[in-house]
Amino acid sequence: MTRLRWGGSLLEEARLNGSTKLLTVAPHAVAAEETTPAGELVVNTFTPALTDKDFRVRVTSRVETGGDRVSLGEAKLVVGGGRGVGSAEGFRVLEELADLLGGAVGCSRAVTSLGWRPHADQIGQTGTRIAPELYIACGVSGAIQHLVGAKGAKRLLAINTDPEAPIVTKADYAIIGDLHQVIPALSAEIKKKKA
Template sequence: MTVLLIDDHTEVSRQALTLARKFGEPQAVALDSFSPFAPDALAAAIALLNPSALFAAGTERGNEVMARVAARMGLPFAANCVAAEPGDPVTVTRLRWGGSLLEEARLHSPRPLITVAPHTVSPDNGPPPAQISVDSPDNGAFVVQVSGHVQPTNGGVSLAAAKVIVSGGRGVGSKEGFAIIEELAGLLGAAVGCSRAVTSAGWRPHSDQVGQTGTKVSPEVYIACGISGATQHMAGLKGAKRIVAINSDPQAPLMLNADYTVTGDLKEIVPAISAEIRKRR
């Protein structure tokens, strides 16, 4: 009986550790215990450990493993929590509707399974939890595993790891219109992102999409060009340190939530920014 953390060795895992410590002194199981990544095999191994509470970062892989643990153990799990308090039942606060709503809920479970929404809790600064190894389950659990990686189309700069992102929305106007977005991104050493409207139109691949149904990002600077700021897009920006918005509509939601705004035609503004950068080099 122990509190376990599924640890991916990043800051978001240290954030999950902050909540885990409320339930006891955690031990950690590495998210990459099996290589290549095999979520069902890891879930099977964790279920055999029978933890008294299980925590993970609310990333794509963290939520996937946790859902598989919940299915194997026949237990509910609370996803994307920003707070949790021990008790009978456990009380949690979690993000809903793309982060526009905070829901307080009670988790009726003998063994709470909780993922923590990234960038919503301060990271734990205490000693790292002791790492424990897991036994390999039967071969059937390895049916689902990563078989390969597709390189990003944005010049090799990963959205998830990028320090600067230049993102375009419906206001860019067309697939060809992204040339000026790519030019600015190249000058800044940035990744290129986009909104869901852009991927739906077929202008950019889904791998470039930022948002609740795309990639959740945490750059130092996020430059949004022609993006209105739908709720699901804003949900992907919660980790951004600074947001710069360029839009012809000063009342667009993203313009109202940005740190810096430029009102006008992005097709004039973005090339002007690129030209100024070139002058200063």
């Protein structure tokens, strides 16, 4: 099996040798398939000894959501931005496009590291794994961790000034151009069609 180490920056090949095995699978990491019974299932019942103290909850932080926007993990369309967006304010055009199309806004790890977007918007191994019908990646270079988080997307449209960017080579469709010109033009066309 492969597991994430060091905050998702390293993939480790590991083997489960014990008689009891426990696995967790990240959302959208594998496609759901019908299964056939492969053998006898052994169920071990575990009853922990808990006290009232074990059920105390302490709020350590609060995260504001994107309002009426659909959640990143459930969105059928995601507009994502990378360092190429240029600033936190640069995401306004991505938000407008996502709103016009009923989608969600996501970002790369570089963007959250710069403080432009909250971690809840991060797409990748250490963020949210997405599986939309269409992922529009704007100014995203395409680091492997980001691509792993977006591999559930049915279609990928990359908008980037670098024709050699890893995300462009993995994309189903690519627009080589400045996202700050392409996205507003795309939004304007959508508004015309909706009028």
